[in-house]
Amino acid sequence: MNIPLSHVLAVATALFVIGGAMAAARRSILMILIGVEFMLAAGSLAFVGAALAWGNVSGQAAVILIMGLASAEAALGLALLVHGRRGGGTVDADSYDRLGGDA
Amino acid sequence: MTALGALFYLLAAVLLGAAVLTATRRNPVHAVCCAVVVFLAVGGLFAVLGAPLPGVLMVVVYAGAIMVLFLFIIMLLGLPAGDGPLPLRRLLVPGILAAATLTALFVLIGADPAAKSLLPAAMASPGAVGTILFDTYWLAVEAVSILLFAALAAALLLGRGRSDARQPATEGRSA
Numbered sequence: 525m526n527i528p529l530s531h532v533l534a535v536a537t538a539l540f541v542i543g544g545a546m547a548a549a550r551r552s553i554l555m556i557l558i559g560v561e562f563m564l565a566a567g568s569l570a571f572v573g574a575a576l577a578w579g580n581v582s583g584q585a586a587v588i589l590i591m592g593l594a595s596a597e598a599a600l601g602l603a604l605l606v607h608g609r610r611g612g613g614t615v616d617a618d619s620y621d622r623l624g625g626d627a
Numbered sequence: 628m629t630a631l632g633a634l635f636y637l638l639a640a641v642l643l644g645a646a647v648l649t650a651t652r653r654n655p656v657h658a659v660c661c662a663v664v665v666f667l668a669v670g671g672l673f674a675v676l677g678a679p680l681p682g683v684l685m686v687v688v689y690a691g692a693i694m695v696l697f698l699f700i701i702m703l704l705g706l707p708a709g710d711g712p713l714p715l716r717r718l719l720v721p722g723i724l725a726a727a728t729l730t731a732l733f734v735l736i737g738a739d740p741a742a743k744s745l746l747p748a749a750m751a752s753p754g755a756v757g758t759i760l761f762d763t764y765w766l767a768v769e770a771v772s773i774l775l776f777a778a779l780a781a782a783l784l785l786g787r788g789r790s791d792a793r794q795p796a797t798e799g800r801s802a
Contacts, residue, residue, distance in 0.1 A: 526632040530742035532676065535639045537732045539646055539665075545725035546650035549718055554655055554697065554706065558662050561693070562646060565669050568685075572678045573746070581751045585760040587673075587681040591688050592771035596778035598693045602700050603782035609704050 532573030540566035552615050553608070557601045564594045631748060635675050642668035651718065653709025659697045666690040676746070680753035 543562025550556055568587045575583025608620055645664040652658040666689040673682030736742055760768060 525746050525748040526629050527635050527746050528743050529746055530736050530739070532746070533736045533742060534733060535642065535672070537736065538643055538729060541725045541729045541732070542643070542646045542650055545721040548724070549650065549713070549721040552655065552706070554700065555658060558649060558658065558697065561689070562665065565666065565689070568681070569669060569672060572673050572676045572681060575751070576677050576746050576749060579749065581755050581759050582763070584678045584681050584751055584756045585764050587678070588684060588756070588760060589764070589767050589771055591684055592775060595688060595693065596774050598696065599782050600778045602696060603785040605700060606704065607785040615704065615706060
């Protein structure tokens with residue numbers, strides 16, 4: 525296929541770092557969640573590249589497990605976002621200092 | 628360069644461009660639409676790298692389900708819609724940190740001689756992936772199912788609203 529594994533790892537690294545920078549730079553909980561999703565997708569990409577390089581299907585099984593983990597994380601994060609918006613009226617991460625519900 | 632190799636670099640360029648756009652848009656709807664492009668490109672990269680089952684799942688689960696959920700939440704909450712890119716000073720410190728991390732990781736990847744060998748053009752059949760998933764990693768599948776169930780219960784509890792959110796929480800503690 526004329527691609528070395530290092531190029532796959534480079535793309536995965538760039539996506540991971542962009543996701544991390546996004547989670548650090550943005551204030552909205554929603555954008556922080558999308559940044560974390562990017563980081564999980566980058567990890568999945570590294571798994572798939574490694575599965576191809578070593579000819580082992582276990583890496584692809586790990587990707588499916590990561591997808592389940594990301595779904596749980598997204599569902600719970602968005603539920604927390606709705607809860608916080610109802611309680612505090614904002615989606616700004618800086619103002620989330622309590623989860624009691626009557627903030 | 629083979630057609631698959633060219634497709635890889637094309638998808639990688641689309642992916643990274645859309646990821647940068649996602650990170651810098653102030654309008655949340657625009658950002659989520661760019662994120663959909665990122666996940667579609669990741670699914671395409673999976674297919675190019677010989678993983679059609681994770682690729683299709685990526686498109687269905689991420690681009691089809693999770694991102695639509697994000698869009699619904701934006702509509703539900705009526706989030707304020709900014710315009711244009713983020714101001715540069717907000718991006719400065721995370722950008723510098725990201726550039727430093729990226730440089731260090733690229734040096735690490737480049738220093739590995741095993742990563743220089745070319746990848747074969749292989750494809751794992753979805754049946755083989757499913758077999759190894761439910762044969763070797765059945766315990767992990769069970770753990771993920773319990774995790775999803777717990778997330779569902781927690782999301783239901785959090786989404787019930789302020790007035791009656793307290794009652795089930797105290798019941799859960801006493802039980």
